[in-house]
Amino acid sequence: MLWFLALLGAVSAWATSGGRRSLSALWRDLPGFDWLPLAAGLGLIALALLTNHALHPWFARRRVRALMGPPGGDGHDPGPVPVRYRLDGAGLTQTAPDLVSFVPWPRIGGLAEDRYHLFLTTQIGEVPIVLPKASLSAETLAGIRRWVEACADRPAPAPPPAEPETGPDSVRATMRLTAQERVPLILRSLENPWARRARLTGAAAWLLGLSLLYPALLLMLWAVDPYRVPLSDTLPLFAEMIASDFWKPAAFTAVVIAGVFAVHAYARRWFAGDLARRLEAEAPPGEAEIAIGETGIVTAKDGAHAHLGWPLFRGRAQAGDLMILPMRWDEVLPVPLRIFEPEARARAEALIERHLPEARAR
Structure with a gap:
């Protein structure tokens, strides 16, 4: 479209240069046409378009970082x-401070890079496990x-490691999230401060862009007008039109x-409910086991297990x-308290409150 407008502007300039103008005259004058300004514009x-295409991954990473927030999140x-x-022959073992997890080979889908x-x-x-190639030797990659x-x-050729223990007084249960329980998790990711900041930034960009659309249309129409007046005579009139009419598209956009924004809260809740139902329908069958201890x-679940130490968590x-x-790493562990019997629920809540004293109601 931009190329078409540039070509239209070049034809418009030719049409106003004097003489009898027709399609046959245009073809006759093409050999003597000065192509340099048009080629420079195209x-x-x-x-500009290639630069935008090349920078698109950078812009995408910026948006993702804006949604995730700064490193450390809430001040950690x-x-x-x-x-x-x-x-090894059993599967994949991941070890980090306060975290040990294991995934058997039948639960590993494949490798992309x-x-x-x-x-x-x-x-x-x-979310897949991401390994930076720069940190791996050629032998390790192979x-x-x-x-x-x-x-x-495929079936693992070696037996899996033993599941970690949480102590004799741990509280055990099986769990599977319902669609209703997935809604608060989705809303939490949509309503974090960095997501709100990204929405406000996007709204400001739309306000500025749509408000400038009217002056841009005026400028474009002047550029392609075959009988346009000189720019020196146009600028005062152009400035007067913008000053008198600019507020109208700006007010409409606002x-x-x-x-x-008024309906966005209702739209987020509807979106969260719809996504929660789809995630529930696509979730693999079976329940996960959970044990909460000191x-x-x-x-x-299904041969995979993880031990999450209390220092790994960031409140509740x-x-x-x-x-x-x-x-x-901006992940959450949802624990539906309905899975526990009344006595076990009280013990589980006491354990969580003792080790994670930061409470924030939602």
Whole structure:
């Protein structure tokens, strides 16, 4: 479209240069046409579009970082966390401070990669395990590819490690989230401060862009007008029209954006409910086991298990009977309290409150 407008402007300039103008005259005058200004304009348009295409990954990463928030999130240590991965005949073991997890080979989907990362997909979590290639030697990369090609999504050739213990007084139950319990988790990710800041930034950009649309249309219509007056005579009139009429599209845009914000809360809740129902329908069958004890929380399902130490968590929040435990790396562990018997529920709540004293009601 921009190229078409540039070509239209060039034809318009030719049409107002004098003489009898017709399609046959245009073809006759083409050999003597000065192509340099037109080529420069088309080149600048192409350069701008190619630059936008090249910078798109950078803009996408900025948006993701804006939604996730700064390193460390709510004021905790933003420093890097050492993580160790081990692939063997049993599966994948991940070890980090206050975290030990294991995924057997039948639950490992496969390996994907780009120029800089390896992506190890599993059936346990929705987010793949990401390994930066720069931190891995060529021998390690080759070993990972061999292991995954030979064992992924197949019975493990070696027995799995024993599940970690949480102590004799731990509280145990089985759980499976309902669609209603998924809604607070989705709303939590949509309503965090960084997501709100991103929405406000987007609204400001739309307000500015749509408000400038009227002056841009005036300028474009003048540029393609074959009988346009000189720019020196046009500028005062152009400035007067903008000064007298600019507020109208700006006010209309502001009203539209205010209306969008007014219904956005209801739209988020509807979206969260719809997404929760789809996630519930797509979730793999079966229940997960959970044990809450003095050393932390252990979760297990289909041969995979993880031990989450208490220092891994970043406080707690509660939405009805759903206890939401935020963790490092912007992940959360949802614990529906309905899964416990009354006595076990009291013990579980006491353990969580003792180890995670920061309470935030939602």
